[in-house]
Amino acid sequence: MTTPPKPTRTRPSITIDLPAGWFFKESYTLLEPTGRANVIVSSEPLDPAITAREYAETQGGLLAGEFPGYEPLGDIQPWRVRGVAEAWLREFSWRPEGSDPVCQIQAYTVRRGRGFTATATTTRAEMWDHRRVLTDVLRSIAVDPGAADAMAATQPAADAVTSTDRPAAGAELSR
Secondary structure: OOOOOOOOOOOOOOOOOOOOOOOOOEEEEEEOOOOOEEEEEEEEEOOOOOOHHHHHHHHHHHHHHHOOOOEEOOOOEEEEEOOOOOEEEEEEEEOOOOOOOEEEEEEEEEEOOEEEEEEEEEEHHHHHHHHHHHHHHHHHOOOOHHHHHHHHHHOOOHHHOOOOOOOOOOOOEEO
């Protein structure tokens, strides 16, 4: 039995000047070589009063309304997050029109007016084949607290960001 290769740690390679008054969202997508699984990690500005639990619950309501055949697979669960007080995880399935049912594992946290969401996706039939790698990726996600705090400090008031905006991004998540 051979040992799988060690993962490569990614780092951002793009910087952009943010015009005054504009919002900044970021997103990273990791693709499994055959295209049968992926992880999308993103962040967005939020009202600083929103807790991680409220953010997760709001996103859950959006999922139920937007995804045909949405089915929660268990209850929302707390996650340990280094450097962040609270994080939540949910697993669910749904059926895209004309496609096989998919399973998704989605994690949420917030930090000083910034929402983070990580979504691991594959087909329902292949979830057990990909589950360990997807979970390992979710556990490896890290946010630089200093950079996140600086980014949040430069954002305009987040009340202009509505709850219908799609979910955000990661934070160092582990069970």
